[in-house]
Amino acid sequence: MADTDNDIITRILSGDQRAYAGLIDRHKDRAMTLALRMLKNRSDAEEALQDAFVRAFHALPGFERKSSFATWFYRIVFNVCSTALSKRVRVRVASFDADDGDPMKAGEPVSTDMPDIDCERAEFQAIVREEIDAMSEQYAAILTLFFVQDMGYDEITAVTGLPLGTVKNRLFRARVLLQRAVVKRCGNREHAGMEKESER
Amino acid sequence: MKHLSEQDVFDYIDDPSGTAVRDAALHAAECDACRKRIEMHRRIGVSAAGVDTHVLPKNFTARVMLTLGAPKAAPRLSWLSENGANIFAMVFVVGIAGCAVYVALHASPDAAESVYARQYSLWRDAYASVMQVFAARNREVFLPVVSETKGIFSSVFLIGAAALVLLGSLDKLRSLSRVFRIR
Numbered sequence: 001m002a003d004t005d006n007d008i009i010t011r012i013l014s015g016d017q018r019a020y021a022g023l024i025d026r027h028k029d030r031a032m033t034l035a036l037r038m039l040k041n042r043s044d045a046e047e048a049l050q051d052a053f054v055r056a057f058h059a060l061p062g063f064e065r066k067s068s069f070a071t072w073f074y075r076i077v078f079n080v081c082s083t084a085l086s087k088r089v090r091v092r093v094a095s096f097d098a099d100d101g102d103p104m105k106a107g108e109p110v111s112t113d114m115p116d117i118d119c120e121r122a123e124f125q126a127i128v129r130e131e132i133d134a135m136s137e138q139y140a141a142i143l144t145l146f147f148v149q150d151m152g153y154d155e156i157t158a159v160t161g162l163p164l165g166t167v168k169n170r171l172f173r174a175r176v177l178l179q180r181a182v183v184k185r186c187g188n189r190e191h192a193g194m195e196k197e198s199e200r
Numbered sequence: 201m202k203h204l205s206e207q208d209v210f211d212y213i214d215d216p217s218g219t220a221v222r223d224a225a226l227h228a229a230e231c232d233a234c235r236k237r238i239e240m241h242r243r244i245g246v247s248a249a250g251v252d253t254h255v256l257p258k259n260f261t262a263r264v265m266l267t268l269g270a271p272k273a274a275p276r277l278s279w280l281s282e283n284g285a286n287i288f289a290m291v292f293v294v295g296i297a298g299c300a301v302y303v304a305l306h307a308s309p310d311a312a313e314s315v316y317a318r319q320y321s322l323w324r325d326a327y328a329s330v331m332q333v334f335a336a337r338n339r340e341v342f343l344p345v346v347s348e349t350k351g352i353f354s355s356v357f358l359i360g361a362a363a364l365v366l367l368g369s370l371d372k373l374r375s376l377s378r379v380f381r382i383r
């Protein structure tokens with residue numbers, strides 16, 4: 001049976017520091033997906049990820065195992081990427097806190113007029129990923145934690161440090177925005193039919 | 201007909217076994233539009249979950265490990281075991297050199313029996329004994345040296361050296377116990 005993250009951590013803390021390579025191999029691709037979607041640039045993401053792994057290694061003796069290693073580690077990745085973002089000159093207005101001016105109510109259907117999808121599976125998948133990449137880093141990060149890291153609200157809250165309500169709201173908006181973007185590209189009707197149906 | 205809200209759709213996809221989504225399932229069974237919406241969000245979720253495994257260079261892990269540095273040696277037992285031998289040697293040499301300098305500056309026929317001169321001769325004898333031990337090629341030389349009355353300094357020296365070797369061994373034993381540790 002393969003070692004769990006906790007088994008590997010125990011070995012590292014017992015002096016077998018080379019075991020850390022196992023943790024890196026296990027988490028690097030998913031973590032890179034998160035870093036890339038936040039930083040939108042491969043070399044920056046790679047650098048941030050390397051930094052995160054080094055920080056995590058040195059912080060490992062203080063890891064109390066109250067959460068999974070993944071949650072603890074992605075919080076480091078998220079913070080490193082957030083710091084890198086905050087250092088950049090902001091040319092885009094979009095931010096986690098900015099309202100995209102689109103009123104969406106969780107209690108209402110945002111779209112009911114769903115077109116058929118023309119794309120093949122591989123093409124559809126490529127489009128979904130491209131559209132996530134194209135989203136603002138905050139939406140992209142939260143979608144990645146939810147779909148790729150398979151995290152629930154509580155874990156996303158732990159990673160991002162955002163309040164639960166904010167996480168729920170942003171994830172909701174991100175999913176709706178993603179669906180709109182994908183349908184716009186894959187829907188077989190010229191008009192993607194995303195207008196909100198008025199209820200009578 | 202009131203369609204499912206967006207949140208109903210997400211709840212249904214995220215946890216179809218939840219009791220709160222039973223109504224959603226019933227509605228979806230009758231409503232084409234909502235069934236399509238559910239299917240679309242589900243498809244997006246599956247596609248979004250994929251991970252590109254070839255984005256990072258193949259040597260990424262090795263590079264991080266290199267940044268961390270080579271695995272460090274086992275931690276030392278104590279500062280004393282690390283530096284004890286050096287301190288011992290330094291005190292020994294300084295003691296002899298100090299006596300030699302003092303005697304050279306102050307020695308006179310009358311001072312021959314002074315305390316300093318006696319200390320000098322003790323240090324000198326001890327040094328000579330130790331050198332004999334180092335030069336010893338067999339027990340015949342080693343044992344008489346230790347048993348000599350004047351060799352008391354060399355005995356102290358040898359006990360000290362043995363203690364240091366023991367401390368060093370404890371350090372090694374600790375490392376070995378880590379390697380063969382029962383997990």
Ligand SMILES: [Zn+2]
Nearest residue numbers: 203204231234
């Ligand atoms: Zn419906």
